[in-house]
Amino acid sequence: MDDITRAPDAEIGQTPSGTDRVPARVRRWGTFGAGIAVALFVVGLVVIISQGQPPLTADEVQTRIDEALASLTPAPARSQLVYDAIRPSLVLIQTDVAEAGADPDITSSPHAGLGTGVIVDRDGSILTSLHVVDGAETITVTFADGTSSAASIAVSQPENDIAVLEPDELPADLVPATLGNPNAVRIGSEAYVVGNPFGLYSSISAGVVSGLDRSLEVSEGGPRLDGLIQVDAAVNPGNSGGPLLNRDGQVVGIVAALLNPTREDVFVGIGLAVPIDVAGGAAGLPPY
Numbered sequence: 443m444d445d446i447t448r449a450p451d452a453e454i455g456q457t458p459s460g461t462d463r464v465p466a467r468v469r470r471w472g473t474f475g476a477g478i479a480v481a482l483f484v485v486g487l488v489v490i491i492s493q494g495q496p497p498l499t500a501d502e503v504q505t506r507i508d509e510a511l512a513s514l515t516p517a518p519a520r521s522q523l524v525y526d527a528i529r530p531s532l533v534l535i536q537t538d539v540a541e542a543g544a545d546p547d548i549t550s551s552p553h554a555g556l557g558t559g560v561i562v563d564r565d566g567s568i569l570t571s572l573h574v575v576d577g578a579e580t581i582t583v584t585f586a587d588g589t590s591s592a593a594s595i596a597v598s599q600p601e602n603d604i605a606v607l608e609p610d611e612l613p614a615d616l617v618p619a620t621l622g623n624p625n626a627v628r629i630g631s632e633a634y635v636v637g638n639p640f641g642l643y644s645s646i647s648a649g650v651v652s653g654l655d656r657s658l659e660v661s662e663g664g665p666r667l668d669g670l671i672q673v674d675a676a677v678n679p680g681n682s683g684g685p686l687l688n689r690d691g692q693v694v695g696i697v698a699a700l701l702n703p704t705r706e707d708v709f710v711g712i713g714l715a716v717p718i719d720v721a722g723g724a725a726g727l728p729p730y
Contacts, residue, residue: 524634527691530586530617533559537578558637558684567725568607570683585613604724622692624717633673637684649675670714677713686715696721
């Protein structure tokens with residue numbers, strides 16, 4: 443039988459490869475010593491802090507905890523974050539309707555000629571509802587920085603009650619809104635509406651998505667809007683054309699109308715919006 447060759451036994455204190463290794467006893471004492479040093483440091487720190495002071499009672503400890511918690515700044519409300527996100531992109535729309543052939547019901551309304559729009563691209567295109575500007579003799583838009591400009595209708599889509607406005611002058615700081623995915627909206631999702639109800643500039647209302655795929659005939663004999671988003675966030679005259687936002691401050695729709703079984707032009711719980719993928723097509727925006 444062939445002789446079997448084996449490696450020589452490793453020397454004590456060496457690894458099999460021949461390199462030095464630390465004896466187990468030394469390793470244990472090193473770890474233990476480090477632990478003692480840390481413990482002594484902690485004890486010394488406690489002594490220094492409490493030196494010359496009586497120990498805190500349980501009530502004093504609780505009081506200090508309460509004071510520390512009270513000093514913390516709470517996180518802002520979700521509605522505040524949504525408002526801050528859309529505010530720079532919001533537009534107030536004011537119109538003058540030509541007298542010739544004007545609808546007497548429209549011209550007699552104290553809130554006629556008011557609406558909302560939202561900037562959707564770097565060119566300053568403004569999305570709004572067509573019925574806000576249809577038939578207007580003049581259109582004036584006011585941006586978030588307070589500057590105003592005349593505007594004209596660049597694109598109109600009566601079948602969706604959507605218009606794209608082109609302002610003559612742009613603000614120095616142009617901030618397009620962030621668009622969201624309307625297909626991600628579900629019944630019960632948070633819903634926020636920001637606009638200019640009754641001319642109250644830049645107002646926010648909050649609620650939830652109450653229904654999907656709703657239909658509405660905007661006016662007698664007019665186009666029928668389908669696939670609308672229903673919300674219970676307050677919508678009133680002046681909100682038309684404004685953004686419907688999700689909880690991330692993204693535009694998921696353009697406010698189109700409010701439903702009211704009476705002849706009073708006030709909100710009773712049902713607002714409707716055109717999904718942004720439909721509305722944005724008028725401005726040449728790609729689908730989400």
